[in-house]
Amino acid sequence: MTPVRLWHCTFVHLLSLVRLLMSSDNRHTRIDFFKASAQLLPAQHPEAIAVPPALSSSLVGNTPESASKKLVPKRSRSPKDDTDHASSVKISKLSRISESKPSASTNITARRESPWEVYEKVLDLDLNGFVTVAQRKARRSGFVAVRAFPVAAAEKTLYMHGRVRHANIVEALDAFTTETSFFIVLEHMPFSLDQIVQCAKYPTEKQLAAILIQILDGLVFLEREGLEHGSLDCSNIVLSTEGDVKIANQQCCDKSLRNQEPRDVRALGIITMELMQKYTQDNGAVGVENLDRWPSDSDAVTFLSETTSAASARELREHALLQHDNQKEVLTGLIFVAEVTARRYYSCSA
Template sequence: LAIRYESPWKSLRSDYELDLGGFVIIASDRGNERDSFIVKRFSGPDMASKLRMLQRIRHVNFLSVLQRFSFEDSYYAVFDHMSISLAHIVTSPPYLRICELAAILFQILEAVSYLEKQKLEHGSLNCSNILLSPQGIIKITYQETCRDITSSQPHLADVKAIGYIAMELMQKYYKEDGAIGLEDFSRYPSDSDAVDFLAATTSATSAGELLRHRLLRNDVQKEQLKWLVGIA
């Protein structure tokens, strides 16, 4: 993807800022105002490493870079506009059905498994920086902060984060003691696959291991998530 050595604001208009686990600019195309984008600005001593990481990560469940700009000692990356995060799903009234929970977790695990194969770790996964497209596709953001890991290190940060994400999706809050687990089993019985998966996140050593869990063995369909975007 070629870098354009000009101000992004020649072709884009900055409309407002949005908190997606960190503030980003929501911009529209000056030639077609119906097209909106997420714009991130990078500067400082770690800019080069972040740019390399953006270039390195290529997976359907990570937000893709559409355009790149270099202007006045800063770098701008332009992404598809998605305004609904899992944090919005958590704060919306409906509770997820097990099939919907599985469809979300499967896509997150596919992305983390990809990172594992690339010897990378995201390190800061949470419900705020995981987006949901109108088509039901999970898109993880802030991949520029991913870090290299050695083969001798377990990928525990991302695996543990998936446990917290699953817990928040299931009961809409964290436990006060910081432990992974449910306090109310009325929606997800203690002997259900969802609760067993949640427990498995406390001992699993990789996303690949969690992908083999029986919760995800059924026909997982991302299309089941489309309606959630409308109510979040």
């Protein structure tokens, strides 16, 4: 058989096979050539790599603890709310909010205008989700933090920021509504405990006490009000450069239930452990492993132990570790180290 005739026979057989595959009994069979060819391409193509927005960060100092420990996990970051763009959504709730009178517990009334008519953007800073650091246009006074909130949370957010007022809870200064957005203007607190945990220095027992005293004073207030935060973690505890420590995001607060496990107290145990050793235990236990830094009979360790059993923040506030005057000034050096060495995320697009 000549080569031409052999090729012809082979082609005929192949054509018959194709017709068989395309028959009614095989109509669902599909060969994905695009998929097959894609598998032959390099795993990464230069044009397929997404380039994130330009963010600047500094390296975190290495901790001397074992690398096998569970380091404090990177918390999920909320995307920046794009509230400057128009939307077709009409928000009837925001109209009611802007027309409401302030209650007895608050002097905040939501103004029906954009905050950017009053404030000038300076920087977008990641503090458990991006906030916009801004200054008032009329007079260049101190900085404020402008946070945008989901529309569905507008009413509760305004109410809780008005009701929950204490020296150790972030103060709400103003509120704004537009056709599509809701904003709260807050006092500017540029750091969170995330940066303290990530920084290259460990707190001393006095510094740890100065942090915990202020957190617990805020929690005791919430208990008296019949509230609990419910979402307490390092990212929700913020600091000023002068050493003020405050609970943030009071829109998370809700009515506490009787005979319920004190979630904020248990959360404070995790926060304390992260501050003391910069990582959490793999098995979820509360404790520290470096007994040279934190001796087992130290007030810090016994306090940490009591966070697992205390029935209230008020009970925990009586611990020996906290029976000193709050000297927030002892925190300024630690905060400076965090400012220099901890990773920060920000955007200059504001």
